[in-house]
Amino acid sequence: MQSVRIFLQNGRGACISYSSRMFSSSSRADQKSYKLVVVGGGTGGCSTAARFCHRLGKGKVAVIEPSEKHYYQPLWTLVGGGLKTFEETVRPTSQVLPKDCDWIKAKVVNFDPDNNKVTTSDGQEIKYEFMVVTMGMQLNFNLIPGALEALKNDPQVVSNYAPWTVQKTFKAIKNTKSGNAIFTFPNTPIKCAGAPQKIMYLAEEQFRKNGVRDKVTVLYNTALGVIFGVKKYAASLLKVVEKRNIKVNYRRNLIEVKSDKKEAVFEDLDSGKKETFTYSMLHLTPPMSAPDELRQCKKLVNEAGFLEVNNETLQSTRYPNIFSIGDCNSAPTSKTAAAVASQGGVVFKNLTALMNGRPMQKKYDGYTSCPLITRKGRCILAEFDYNGNPLETFPIDQGKERWTMYHLKADVLPVMYWNGMLPGRWNGPGFYRKALRLGLSDGRTKQA
Ligand SMILES: Cc1cc2nc3c(=O)[nH]c(=O)nc-3n(C[C@H](O)[C@H](O)[C@H](O)COP(=O)(O)OP(=O)(O)OC[C@H]3O[C@@H](n4cnc5c(N)ncnc54)[C@H](O)[C@@H]3O)c2cc1C
The missing domain is CATH 3.50.50.60 (FAD/NAD(P)-binding domain)
Known part of the structure; x- marks a missing residue:
């Protein structure tokens, strides 16, 4: 057809x-x-x-x-x-x-x-x-010239965002021995805005395990002007990138992949200038739309x-x-x-x-959550509302890297997804958030 x-x-x-x-x-x-x-x-x-x-x-x-x-x-x-x-x-x-x-x-x-x-x-x-x-x-890889070709032909160009390329990612990480490992964030809304950097942290950890970290430069080239949209979690993530010697380039949007030369071309969104980076590994987050x-x-x-x-x-x-x-x-x-x-x-x-002809009374407050995995066994569980105010389920500081939150993300949430969410039995953690605070607060804190 x-x-x-x-x-x-x-x-x-x-x-x-x-x-x-x-x-x-x-x-x-x-x-x-x-x-x-x-x-x-x-x-x-x-x-x-x-x-x-x-x-x-x-x-x-x-x-x-x-x-x-x-x-x-x-x-x-x-x-x-x-x-x-x-x-x-x-x-x-x-x-x-x-x-x-x-x-x-x-x-x-x-x-x-x-x-x-x-x-x-x-x-x-x-x-x-x-x-x-x-x-x-919709994933719009086609909007970046050379991206689809590179994803198909270059084992070192990968993306966790599509079922047909996610299985390439770990192989590319293991094959990276030196040079630039580049992770991108596009200039459009995307699903799970934390995912482009989560895979970077896991890759960086693997480079250390493989004994090549001193030869690999890890770069996060993001179209955004901040590392994360909620100040509390951004502050935690900035400490992580600093401690692990990850270079963050803000306002950089990927506009072309030249896989024959192992080059990725970015636009500086402030000056409009083009900047070319060579890569030994490139993790793409595609532009997205409805x-x-x-x-x-x-x-x-x-x-x-x-x-x-x-x-x-x-x-x-x-x-x-x-x-x-x-x-x-x-x-x-x-x-x-x-x-x-x-x-x-x-x-x-x-x-x-x-x-049933009754008035609608339920209101959505923008609740969303992003488990920011920073390495195997560690995760910052970001939860927040429309205003970017943290709306944390647990009465502990979720801005810290924690093993419990990693376990929740890796082992508990998948079970809840298949057995609770898809059968329509899970409406989010609002009830538990209040219950864990004995009904005295809804767990909302204002952004600093
Ligand atoms: C790499 C990655 C990491 C992520 N990490 C997290 C995370 O840690 N935590 C989290 O909460 N979320 C995460 N997400 C995001 C999460 O998966 C999505 O936000 C969620 O699946 C959105 O659900 P949805 O029903 O809106 O869309 P989807 O689940 O994508 O479903 C949309 C459906 O619509 C169908 N469709 C499309 N076009 C048509 C059409 N014309 N007619 C009929 N059907 C159509 C598609 O086939 C698809 O089945 C992640 C996503 C990715 C890709």
């Missing part, structure tokens, strides 16, 4: 992205109708479908998801660091979706919110009373292409019967699975209220 894609807007403003497979189909589109349609069967989609199948019963919920495989992406940092296997992060989608939902194994290519319907890549029209959009983020199929629907998205929601209720600002959870929505928080858990609980309560 050709991979040609065409985006167009029809007369009513519905947004259409056709693949050539649609044009070659001669059959008329089927039409199906559901109480709730969930677009995307990743972290947010599975847990949402589970919650509503339980509430609404068999045949009422459809999940539109093209992938046969479901990934627990947060563990890819540890796969890249050689501490977990890739197999531990993958399960068949059929196993993780609730058995009472209808799984439509296709992509949504057209949103028509005025007529409460979507069109799929296999030509079906799916109608809904309510819709939750959980399509995640998926094209969503971005094309101007009626649903904000200027940046994310589904525009009310920051508290997570309801579409324009269509009351549409909600969005996770990486593809406009909520101005750090995009993580932890945020998805909290958002999922809020959407379940608010959408249930709406379905």
